Structures are given as C-alpha cells and as structure tokens.
Amino acid sequence: MLTPKSSRPTPERLLDAAEKLMRTIGLANTTTKAIAREAGCSEAALYKHYANKEELFVRVLMERTPNAEPLMAELDRDHAERSVEEGLAAIARHASLFYADAVPMAASLFAEPALLTRHREGVQEIGTGPHVVRDALTGRLRRELERGRLRPDADPGAAAALLLGACFQRAFFLHFSGPHVVQPVEEFAPAVARTLWAAIR
Structure with a gap:
C-alpha cells in the first residue's frame, strides 16, 4: 500500500518531487520553487534539508537510479x-x-x-x-x-x-x-x- 504523500517525511517528499520533475521536464526547467510546490512544502523547508538543487539532483541520481x-x-x-x-x-x-x-x-x-x-x-x-x-x-x-x-x-x-x-x-x-x-x-x-x-x- 502506498504511503500518502503528506505522511512521508519532508526530505523524502522533496526527493520524490525532484525525481518526478527532473525526469519529466528536465533538470534545466526544474527549480527549487517547483520542487517545493510539488512536494507540498515551502522553498524554505527545502533549504532546511538540502543545500541546493544540485544536491537533490545528485541524490536522485545516486539513490533513485x-x-x-x-x-x-x-x-x-x-x-x-x-x-x-x-x-x-x-x-x-x-x-x-x-x-x-x-x-x-x-x-x-x-x-x-x-x-x-x-x-x-x-x-x-x-x-x-x-x-x-x-x-x-x-x-x-x-x-x-x-x-x-x-x-x-x-x-x-x-x-x-x-x-x-x-x-x-x-x-x-x-x-x-x-x-x-x-x-x-x-x-x-x-x-x-x-x-x-x-x-x-
């Protein structure tokens, strides 16, 4: 059974959102604002867990590939x-x-x-x-x-x-x-x- 998005920890939701956007619209078009919106949290929350968009990209590559x-x-x-x-x-x-x-x-x-x-x-x-x-x-x-x-x-x-x-x-x-x-x-x-x-x- 899938875990509802809202009940997943924020870092995981951000990683899910980053992966979805990077795979569908490309890295160039994926912004931290769009990732935060897709994850259902603020951009400030994103920066509490990840240094920058590049860290999310590397995490998607190394953990989701x-x-x-x-x-x-x-x-x-x-x-x-x-x-x-x-x-x-x-x-x-x-x-x-x-x-x-x-x-x-x-x-x-x-x-x-x-x-x-x-x-x-x-x-x-x-x-x-x-x-x-x-x-x-x-x-x-x-x-x-x-x-x-x-x-x-x-x-x-x-x-x-x-x-x-x-x-x-x-x-x-x-x-x-x-x-x-x-x-x-x-x-x-x-x-x-x-x-x-x-x-x-």
Whole structure:
C-alpha cells in the first residue's frame, strides 16, 4: 500500500518531487520553487534539508537510479577473488545502464551556458560531481596495479577514462540515435572489458 504523500517525511517528499520533475521536464526547467510546490512544502523547508538543487539532483541520481548503488559497490569491492576482466565487465555493465538513465536528466543543462555554470558551481559546493565515478575506478585499477595484476606501465587513470568514456558514449548514442545503433549492454560490457584488459594486463 502506498504511503500518502503528506505522511512521508519532508526530505523524502522533496526527493520524490525532484525525481518526478527532473525526469519529466528536465533538470534545466526544474527549480527549487517547483520542487517545493510539488512536494507540498515551502522553498524554505527545502533549504532546511538540502543545500541546493544540485544536491537533490545528485541524490536522485545516486539513490533513485537503479544501477548507481551497484556501480559504486562494484567499484569499491575487492576483486582479488576473481579476474580483473570479470570485474571490469561488471563495472561496464552498471556504468552503461547508469549513464543511460542519467544522460536524459542532465542533457538540458547544456542548452544554457549560464545554467550549466551555476550547476557546476553548485555541485562543487557540495563536493561531488560526475568525476567521482572515474576517480573511484582509477583507484580500483591502481590497487590492481599494486597487486601486480596489471602491466607495470599501465595508466589507471587513462584506463578508467577509456572504460567509462565508452559507457557514456553508448548512452549518448542510445538516446541520440536509438537502440539500433548500440550493442545490447550484455554484449557491450564484456566486449569493452575484454578489449581494455588486453591492453593493460
């Protein structure tokens, strides 16, 4: 049974409202005033719980996007018990699905340079941003390098950029051109992992 909106805690109602608006009208058109109105509370109440709209966006991405938590868990996990290639394939799968969900919400920002600047500053204010996924994968690969599981001259940062860049590009093509121009994720993820692994093992 669904919980009535008014009986849900205010932070949850604000997160529900932010998710609904960001997914339907886009991040650029979603204001804190609109989020508060949708949640049935004041804008002042929103700022009691969240620093800014960008924090709500990050929370929606990381808590309401199905593959965000599995992706971060995969990046943090110690993969000593299985092959690096298998770990990279799992990361590529979750990253591909995560970006496929995130790209449409964020895309509207790029239509307005001033809004993009405000968004960038807001994200920096709360100490996060899309680079955290890249940094986590770089750290994960650096640990593998220290274990001797990568070739000595492998560059963890470049390898992370290659893997995640491919996943992001797949999401862009998926939305821009349609599913017929991309591999199904269950084929794409192991193929990207296999190709990257051939270069750094």
